[in-house]
Amino acid sequence: MEFKICTVGELLVEFLAKENNQRFDQTGEFIGPYPSGAPAIFADQVAKLGFPVILFSCVGKDSFGKMCINRLKKDGVIIDGITSHSMANTGSAFVSYQDHSDRDFIFNIPNSACGLLSFNHIDEKLLKDCNHLHVMGSSLYSFRAIDAMRKALDLIKNKGGTISFDPNLRKEMFNIQEMEQSFGYIMEYTDIFLPSENEVCYFAQNDESEQQTMSNLLNNGIKHIVVKGGAKGANYYGLDEQKCLKMIHVDGFNVDSVDPTGAGDCFGATFVSLLLAGYTVETALQFANVSGALAVSKQGPMEGTSSLTEIQQFLSQHTTI
C-alpha cells in the first residue's frame, strides 16, 4: 500500500550519564552527543524500514544540528522540513539512569531552536503526499509547537489520512499545561494509540480496569491500541468483526538492556509503518516487539534503529521468554 508518514517535533542531542545514579547537581562524566528527540527517533526507524517519512523540526545552525540532520539524511528520512536557525542553538537532553528502571532528564527544548517550531514551518507542499501523521505527546511542549501539530493534523485528516499518537509523558514535562490540554484534541482524531503501561491511567475513568479503558477508547473511534510494557512486552487491543474486544499479548524478548530510551519510539514506528504497509496486526506487533528489543540493546537513543532484514534475522534466532 502506498503511504508516506509525517512527524513533527523535537530534534535534539542527548548526553548520557556514564554512571548509574549519577547526579545532575554534582560534576560527572557524560557520553554524547547522540542524535535524539522522540519524533526524530520514530522517523529514523520508519526510514530504516525503507518507508517514506518526513520530519518537521528546528535545530540551530551549529554542529549539534548538523550532526542530527546528517544522521537522519543518511538513514533516509526526508529532511526538507527541518529548519536550521541562527537565532537559537540545537535542543538538548541529559539523561541519568537510576536504580529500579527510573530515569532523570534535564531537557532544554522550549528555549532552544526546537521552541521556534511554529505553524509556518508546516509547509503544505511538503505534506502533499503524506497520508499519516504520528504525534508524540512530548512534542506538544509550547503553544507554538501545538499550533504546528494542529496544522499538520488538520491537513492530513482533511485528505482522509490517519493519525497515530504516543503520549510519551515525561515527569519533567508535567508542568507544561498546554501539553495536557491538547491531549483531548489529539485523542479525538487518533486511529492508532500507543501509550506506555503507566500512561493508561491518564486516559481512564475512575477505577476502571485496563480492559474497560481499552473498550471505551475503541468504542470512541480508536482502531488499534498497543500498551507498551517494557521488558514484559506489549498488549494489543482492537475490535474483531463482531465488535468484540480482541487482545493479543507478546512477551518481551530476553535481551541485555543497555539503554531503554528510544525503545517505545522504535516500537511505535515499526508497528505503525508495517500496519500501513498492509501487514497483519500480529506480524506488525511481533516485528515491533523485536524493534523495541533491538533498540534497548544499543547505547544511545537513536543508535538501535533497525532494518527489516535485521528484525527478521533477530526473529529467526530468538524466542520470547
Ligand code: ATP
Ligand atoms: P519510554 O518510557 O522511553 O517512552 P515506552 O514506554 O514508550 O518507553 P517501552 O515499553 O519501554 O516503551 O518499550 C517499548 C517496547 O520495546 C516494549 O513494549 C517491548 O516490546 C520493547 N522493550 C522495551 N524494553 C525491553 C527490554 N528490556 N527487553 C526486551 N524488550 C523491551
Ligand code: MG
Ligand atoms: Mg515512549
